[in-house]
Amino acid sequence: MIELRNVSLKYGEKEILKKVSLTVQDNTIKAILGPSGVGKSTILKLMLGLIKPNSGQVLVDGTDITGMKESSLYEIRRKMGMVFQGNALFDSLTISQNLGFFLRENMKLPEEEISRRVAEQVQFAGLEGYEDQLPESLSGGMRRRVAIGRALIFRPHMILFDEPTAGLDPVSSKKILSLISSLRHNNNLGAVIVTHIIDDVFNVADSVAVLYQGEIIFDDVTEKLHESEHQFIRSILSDKILEL
Amino acid sequence: MGGKNEKPTFTRMKTGESTASSPHAQVMPLAFIRALEKRLVLQLKDFFLTMQEFFFFSVRAFMAFPKMIRYWRDVFDQATICGTDSIPIVLVSAISIGALLAIEVGNLLEDFGAKTMLGRSTALTVIRELGPLLMGLMLSARFGSRNGAELGAMQISEQIDALRAFGTDPIAKLVMPRLVAALIMFLPLTALSDFAGLQSAAYMAEHYHRIDPGIFWNAVYPRLVAKDFVVGFLKAPVFAIIITLVSSFNGFSARGGTAGVGRSTIKGIVVSSGLVLIANFYVSKIVLENM
Numbered sequence: 001m002i003e004l005r006n007v008s009l010k011y012g013e014k015e016i017l018k019k020v021s022l023t024v025q026d027n028t029i030k031a032i033l034g035p036s037g038v039g040k041s042t043i044l045k046l047m048l049g050l051i052k053p054n055s056g057q058v059l060v061d062g063t064d065i066t067g068m069k070e071s072s073l074y075e076i077r078r079k080m081g082m083v084f085q086g087n088a089l090f091d092s093l094t095i096s097q098n099l100g101f102f103l104r105e106n107m108k109l110p111e112e113e114i115s116r117r118v119a120e121q122v123q124f125a126g127l128e129g130y131e132d133q134l135p136e137s138l139s140g141g142m143r144r145r146v147a148i149g150r151a152l153i154f155r156p157h158m159i160l161f162d163e164p165t166a167g168l169d170p171v172s173s174k175k176i177l178s179l180i181s182s183l184r185h186n187n188n189l190g191a192v193i194v195t196h197i198i199d200d201v202f203n204v205a206d207s208v209a210v211l212y213q214g215e216i217i218f219d220d221v222t223e224k225l226h227e228s229e230h231q232f233i234r235s236i237l238s239d240k241i242l243e244l
Numbered sequence: 245m246g247g248k249n250e251k252p253t254f255t256r257m258k259t260g261e262s263t264a265s266s267p268h269a270q271v272m273p274l275a276f277i278r279a280l281e282k283r284l285v286l287q288l289k290d291f292f293l294t295m296q297e298f299f300f301f302s303v304r305a306f307m308a309f310p311k312m313i314r315y316w317r318d319v320f321d322q323a324t325i326c327g328t329d330s331i332p333i334v335l336v337s338a339i340s341i342g343a344l345l346a347i348e349v350g351n352l353l354e355d356f357g358a359k360t361m362l363g364r365s366t367a368l369t370v371i372r373e374l375g376p377l378l379m380g381l382m383l384s385a386r387f388g389s390r391n392g393a394e395l396g397a398m399q400i401s402e403q404i405d406a407l408r409a410f411g412t413d414p415i416a417k418l419v420m421p422r423l424v425a426a427l428i429m430f431l432p433l434t435a436l437s438d439f440a441g442l443q444s445a446a447y448m449a450e451h452y453h454r455i456d457p458g459i460f461w462n463a464v465y466p467r468l469v470a471k472d473f474v475v476g477f478l479k480a481p482v483f484a485i486i487i488t489l490v491s492s493f494n495g496f497s498a499r500g501g502t503a504g505v506g507r508s509t510i511k512g513i514v515v516s517s518g519l520v521l522i523a524n525f526y527v528s529k530i531v532l533e534n535m
Contacts, residue, residue, distance in 0.1 A: 082409040
């Protein structure tokens with residue numbers, strides 16, 4: 001379980017988050033919805049301890065990670081997998097090297113086990129035959145699937161997705177969303193999805209938090225979003241994609 | 245004095261014209277000075293924060309040295325990049341400056357009838373100063389720019405965040421191997437730079453100034469003392485630390501897309517080259533005064 005308690009964050013003079021509180025339960029998919037540049041990706045980085053809040057607490061499985069040293073955070077981070085918006089694949093490594101990179105780096109596993117897990121993820125992402133190619137030779141959707149595979153290979157409890165369908169064509173988007181849905185059903189995983197596309201929320205999320213002007217203005221099950229009277233939510237429900 | 249509603253009187257804008265007659269003329273200089281003051285304070289604050297970050301970044305890079313064995317492949321790769329691959333540029337710069345030095349110093353010594361001292365003067369200049377300095381500047385441009393651009397691109401594309409997110413210390417993985425490789429390789433590169441510089445100087449002494457090689461080398465070897473080598477070779481690790489840490493830190497600090505990578509790379513080269521020049525002076529001064 002990941003919990004944010006009254007988290008505030010400033011970049012210079014700009015207040016990004018104002019006393020944000022939200023909880024992500026295990027084995028559920030939570031979406032964080034909001035316009036671009038409102039601080040959604042920042043929330044994911046706070047959950048991983050990549051940045052520290054000015055005030056408030058971030059708890060992962062009950063452990064407060066706010067004041068933790070970088071070296072202590074590595075153990076916590078391995079409970080979560082992260083799929084970055086730009087995929088963040090290592091461009092000088094092949095697909096199979098990318099998939100196996102962190103297993104070789106951080107886990108003392110025999111090479112056979114690493115190869116087995118890499119093959120498993122290659123199959124899961126539908127990338128058979130591309131193992132020895134560099135990321136630059138793959139399409140956007142394929143690269144995103146490699147990034148998901150890399151996040152999954154650790155067998156984390158929770159996966160964090162930063163704009164999982166941004167920049168993808170409708171077919172690739174659909175594939176990625178069905179891949180995310182299958183994670184919970186097949187792998188019993190929880191997920192946090194940051195997005196500005198409202199259809200993504202209705203397609204995969206159990207609950208949704210809406211971030212607007214640095215504050216959470218809605219946090220409930222996805223179905224209740226339609227019942228909200230908030231003007232901003234009413235407008236996004238009619239526009240579907242937030243371009244504010 | 246200093247009352248809340250008291251407006252300060254200002255100097256004349258033109259002869260005979262007081263600013264008191266123009267309220268805008270009074271407000272504008274004050275606003276300008278205040279804005280300037282605010283900007284200066286922000287820049288100073290930013291400078292000290294950057295220095296603090298650089299200090300901790302450097303400490304973490306040195307603290308990661310025990311992980312050297314784990315990352316030996318990365319150390320080896322970086323040693324190839326900053327060492328073996330840098331040989332051509334180090335040779336070209338050392339040969340050209342050695343030859344040029346022999347011609348110019350030889351001409352000067354000829355006026356005093358002391359051409360036989362060419363070997364000694366060239367050797368001292370090359371071994372103590374120009375050999376390591378040129379090598380430092382060349383590697384700042386070659387190795388430093390590569391570090392800045394590569395790490396900057398990794399920072400912009402969130403690859404460094406990905407390393408942290410999946411439990412790998414990016415400083416141990418990316419910076420420490422570069423630092424170790426530079427510390428190892430800069431010494432033989434300095435020796436190579438000195439050797440090539442002296443050989444080209446000897447060649448020019450023989451073919452341009454018609455000085456017998458025996459006379460040239462006889463003025464070099466017997467007169468060189470330990471101090472001359474200490475000055476020259478102590479600069480290699482100092483330059484290695486400066487170039488690697490400054491360029492890597494700037495790469496890690498890259499923000500704002502591809503233009504940001506360009507800015508951070510240039511900043512890395514400019515700052516490390518400047519620091520190499522300053523360090524070159526102080527290492528020489530300290531060693532020569534104390535040995």
